Amino acid sequence: MCYFSRIWSVLYPIFVNRIMGRITQIQSMSLHDGPGIRTTVFTKGCNMRCAWCHNPETWSSKLQIQFLKNKCIDCKACYPSATTSDFTPSLLVRPNQYSISESITIAESCYTGALEVVGKDVYVDELLKTIEKDREFFDESGGGITISGGEPLLQAEFVIEVFKKCKQKGIHTAIESNLHSNSEIVKKVAEYTDLFMVDIKLWDSEKHKKWTGLGNELVLENIKLLNVLGKKLMIRTPVVPGVNDNVEELSSIAKFVNELDCLETYELLPYHSLGNGKYIALGMENEITKFDQISKSHFDYLQDEMALLCKKFKKN
Amino acid sequence: MKTKYDDRIAVLRKKKQNQTEDKIQIEGLLDEDDYGRIAPPKEGAWEIIPNHEDGSFYGVQGWTDNFCDLMEKHPTYVDPNDAFAGRWMYFMSKMRPNLFKPEFSYDHLKPEIEKYNIIDGIGFDAHFAPDYELGLKLGWGGILEKIRKYRDVNAKDEETKLFYDSHERAVLSIQIWIKNTIKEIKRKIDSEIDAELKTNLVEMLTVNENILNDAPQSFREACQWIIWYHLASRTYNRDGAGGQLDTLLYPFYLKDKEAGIIDDEAVVYQLACFLINDPIYWQMGGPDGKGGDMTNHLSYLILEAGDKVNTSLNLTIRVHDQLDQKFLKKSVELLIKNKNAWPRYSGDKALVEGFMRNGYNEELARKRIAVGCNWMSLPGLEYTMNDLVKINTGRVFQVAYNEVIDGGFKEASTDKLYAIFQKHLVIGVKATADCIRFQLEQQRYNEPELLLNLLSYGPLEKGLDASAGGAAYYNLAIDGAGLATIADSFAALQQRIEEEGKITWEELDYHLKGNWEGTDGERIRQLMNRSDRYGQVDSRGDIWAKKISEEFSQLVKNESDEEKGHCFIPGWFSWANTVGLGKALEATPNGRFAKAPISHGANPHPGFSKDGAATSMAKSIAQIQPGYGNTAPMQLELDLSMAKGDQVDNFIALIKTHFKLGGTLINVNIVDQKKILEAHRDPSKYPDLVVRITGFTAYFAMLTPEFRQLVVDRILEN
Numbered sequence A: 001m002c003y004f005s006r007i008w009s010v011l012y013p014i015f016v017n018r019i020m021g022r023i024t025q026i027q028s029m030s031l032h033d034g035p036g037i038r039t040t041v042f043t044k045g046c047n048m049r050c051a052w053c054h055n056p057e058t059w060s061s062k063l064q065i066q067f068l069k070n071k072c073i074d075c076k077a078c079y080p081s082a083t084t085s086d087f088t089p090s091l092l093v094r095p096n097q098y099s100i101s102e103s104i105t106i107a108e109s110c111y112t113g114a115l116e117v118v119g120k121d122v123y124v125d126e127l128l129k130t131i132e133k134d135r136e137f138f139d140e141s142g143g144g145i146t147i148s149g150g151e152p153l154l155q156a157e158f159v160i161e162v163f164k165k166c167k168q169k170g171i172h173t174a175i176e177s178n179l180h181s182n183s184e185i186v187k188k189v190a191e192y193t194d195l196f197m198v199d200i201k202l203w204d205s206e207k208h209k210k211w212t213g214l215g216n217e218l219v220l221e222n223i224k225l226l227n228v229l230g231k232k233l234m235i236r237t238p239v240v241p242g243v244n245d246n247v248e249e250l251s252s253i254a255k256f257v258n259e260l261d262c263l264e265t266y267e268l269l270p271y272h273s274l275g276n277g278k279y280i281a282l283g284m285e286n287e288i289t290k291f292d293q294i295s296k297s298h299f300d301y302l303q304d305e306m307a308l309l310c311k312k313f314k315k316n
Numbered sequence B: 001m002k003t004k005y006d007d008r009i010a011v012l013r014k015k016k017q018n019q020t021e022d023k024i025q026i027e028g029l030l031d032e033d034d035y036g037r038i039a040p041p042k043e044g045a046w047e048i049i050p051n052h053e054d055g056s057f058y059g060v061q062g063w064t065d066n067f068c069d070l071m072e073k074h075p076t077y078v079d080p081n082d083a084f085a086g087r088w089m090y091f092m093s094k095m096r097p098n099l100f101k102p103e104f105s106y107d108h109l110k111p112e113i114e115k116y117n118i119i120d121g122i123g124f125d126a127h128f129a130p131d132y133e134l135g136l137k138l139g140w141g142g143i144l145e146k147i148r149k150y151r152d153v154n155a156k157d158e159e160t161k162l163f164y165d166s167h168e169r170a171v172l173s174i175q176i177w178i179k180n181t182i183k184e185i186k187r188k189i190d191s192e193i194d195a196e197l198k199t200n201l202v203e204m205l206t207v208n209e210n211i212l213n214d215a216p217q218s219f220r221e222a223c224q225w226i227i228w229y230h231l232a233s234r235t236y237n238r239d240g241a242g243g244q245l246d247t248l249l250y251p252f253y254l255k256d257k258e259a260g261i262i263d264d265e266a267v268v269y270q271l272a273c274f275l276i277n278d279p280i281y282w283q284m285g286g287p288d289g290k291g292g293d294m295t296n297h298l299s300y301l302i303l304e305a306g307d308k309v310n311t312s313l314n315l316t317i318r319v320h321d322q323l324d325q326k327f328l329k330k331s332v333e334l335l336i337k338n339k340n341a342w343p344r345y346s347g348d349k350a351l352v353e354g355f356m357r358n359g360y361n362e363e364l365a366r367k368r369i370a371v372g373c374n375w376m377s378l379p380g381l382e383y384t385m386n387d388l389v390k391i392n393t394g395r396v397f398q399v400a401y402n403e404v405i406d407g408g409f410k411e412a413s414t415d416k417l418y419a420i421f422q423k424h425l426v427i428g429v430k431a432t433a434d435c436i437r438f439q440l441e442q443q444r445y446n447e448p449e450l451l452l453n454l455l456s457y458g459p460l461e462k463g464l465d466a467s468a469g470g471a472a473y474y475n476l477a478i479d480g481a482g483l484a485t486i487a488d489s490f491a492a493l494q495q496r497i498e499e500e501g502k503i504t505w506e507e508l509d510y511h512l513k514g515n516w517e518g519t520d521g522e523r524i525r526q527l528m529n530r531s532d533r534y535g536q537v538d539s540r541g542d543i544w545a546k547k548i549s550e551e552f553s554q555l556v557k558n559e560s561d562e563e564k565g566h567c568f569i570p571g572w573f574s575w576a577n578t579v580g581l582g583k584a585l586e587a588t589p590n591g592r593f594a595k596a597p598i599s600h601g602a603n604p605h606p607g608f609s610k611d612g613a614a615t616s617m618a619k620s621i622a623q624i625q626p627g628y629g630n631t632a633p634m635q636l637e638l639d640l641s642m643a644k645g646d647q648v649d650n651f652i653a654l655i656k657t658h659f660k661l662g663g664t665l666i667n668v669n670i671v672d673q674k675k676i677l678e679a680h681r682d683p684s685k686y687p688d689l690v691v692r693i694t695g696f697t698a699y700f701a702m703l704t705p706e707f708r709q710l711v712v713d714r715i716l717e718n
């Protein structure tokens, strides 16, 4: 890029007040993040730390480097010339070894995808262009956009702007949020949101705090708020062995959601161990918590019990 | 719903499985359709009668002598559990050591055929559609009358007389095969001890006696007549084209229902037997001449029968605006439930609009139906060479690339490369069309279309073979192969050399010539491979693909000749030739290794984008349609997350949107990845696993390991 285009790329957004968001990924043809065929945008940065999380790359709001060992062909192209022979690409994912800008420059020399920058800043209008590529599929299937995370409400301004534009274009909007957020923000986002998909992970706030890092009072308050606002709600509970895989814990949640007029569905989602690859690739091995796989028979039993308590219960 | 016929169908399914296993044991693996053919008995096997010193047979006399001899000696096949008699066993056209009479030299075309790796189609047969309605109206007796009538009118010379005599002999010999089968049914009746099966055999006997000469009257007779025709036609030269099955059989169904001689359970059983007989390409649904929907109750029963047999099936649903939505939904439910790669879907809008661009009217365009692997045909009206003639655009690219490099690295650019590519594409397409022209001149003397002539409008009336002026229309197909391979190659060169400057032409050429050898080679290969590829809707690869497709399409159209009645129609399709065409190709700038397969049909290469979204692939493929009524199919490989009941509506939305955007044909595999990997390791574990290879389905266990690997890669990477 020449000098002037660089300057222009910095100044232009300021002139036109372009809003930017930090995301990890855009997944088209998403089939399980709301109705119809959807495009799901994963934002980067989360205020919770659920011990069973499958997406640790969305925790930090900072750019990160990931190293996928299986893609490394040991070509040494990433080895900074100045460093000594004790360099290995996996060092880039360790905190404090290299600054992020140094790491990004090094990662760019990797052509195999072994070293990659996790996180990307996108302007709303750029994102809209990508989303609109699947417009015809949304229209035919009743789908649309879902913003997921991480926690999207940490970037509320971005979410509002994206949804506002989507609504202007007649695109259905859904958000997957933990709702641990200021109620004013929730209200503002709700203005442009057709559907909220929210987890109630545990009923007991202390346990909630133990397993996610935060209590659930705010979550429940915001769910009630959205219900009053008449917003469609899909509530889910991820069922994790040793955490909440018992009827006592789940039935309190089921009873609570059963009272919500705007509840579309309540679901249990079985915990699947997808391995620890992502944690390792990001140098986050210390954060790994091991859980057992939930048995199908036990999960079915829990589903049957919840179906008795909640009339909008949806079996998986 | 369980019916009294289910046990019989189960026996037939098991038998079919055993027949497939036998075929693999006796004949080895084969990267092709199942065709419903069974291995002939080892004892007293039939052998061809050569009429040429090269050991092959040619010309109308040779073909007639061979066919009649085979028909008269063909083993009979009767199963008391089956509603119908007959199976075919001898691949007569494949038994020849040589396809084309050496005296008809096309040496003048060979340099270009070689240079551009053209599948020339010379001496290739069938691949146009008979009109079964004509056969059902006339019966064998009526066809014989027709032959004799026109012989009296037209046979003014020896050649024409021989033409008619040969057709007459062919029909008489088919009747001998049926007569022999009738004898066998009688023998089976005598030895059958189960009362119900005996009754079934007695009915089978009556059906066959009734249609030996006369036109079929009942539903079962109509099905059996179609079976005899296609068994004969398959034996003669593979054929395999079907028709619009639901409307074809509907009058017989209605008549029998009104007369109270059949119920839906029996119809489903008979259809199940009909479908297990041969995975012929049948279309269902779709518009009539005026655009109204043709779906009827029988369309549903055919799906039900398909569900009961669930073998290798090539049923196509023609999707149009007026299509019965319940029918579409039911078909998708079965696709998802059975995961056996059927049915497939054909997009009416683009096919009709495209075909009309050749100058045909809407009513005729709607009659052009999906009856072949990738292909469309007007039953009984056209000679097409569908899916027979292909040009490896990868080779055209390679010739152009070498020319650019010979001109010096400093002068190299994608603009220059494209200009030279265009130059060679012009020559390549013309050479391909010349091959077809040669075939149109010579094929009648090499291999007349004895069987398909019988159910076409024109050959018998005019005394001319369908390949040589007998047919009403000559809509001649030329398919391009390797679109994604070359579009991605152009895109990678543009992005990595010209825009990013990450590599020079010289460095790239070094790695191409060395087939990406060494760690550095692999690094550069990955760089090129991870470029902005075709399949993302608006990527560099997509832009190149559109440009190339438009160019190719126009060049093919330019070969048309109104005076001669030759209308050339472009398509993108590689059939199962992705492996063979790839072997003829050195390493390409998209990061492909030398001799690796080229891209599949109109599909992007697997791994075309990070999220691998079917929506963007569907849109990309819709954008590169050649646009004259032949297809550029989308091959969809979906994992089990799609195979849930709640995804039916999303899948329907995907189909409809692809077609709205201009798509022409969708082939689908819904695959359990674990199962396919296990089957790859040990195919005998899943003898009934069916995959859609391209337009056709095949038993996975029948494929060669190399081809199985290709299918596995495609599925896993998507």
Ligand code: SF4
Pocket (backbone or CB within 6 Å): A071, A072, A073, A074, A075, A076, A077, A078, A079, A089, A109, A110, A111, A112, A113, A114, A115
């Ligand atoms: S550049 Fe990439 S592939 Fe090469 S050594 Fe570094 S991480 Fe591995």
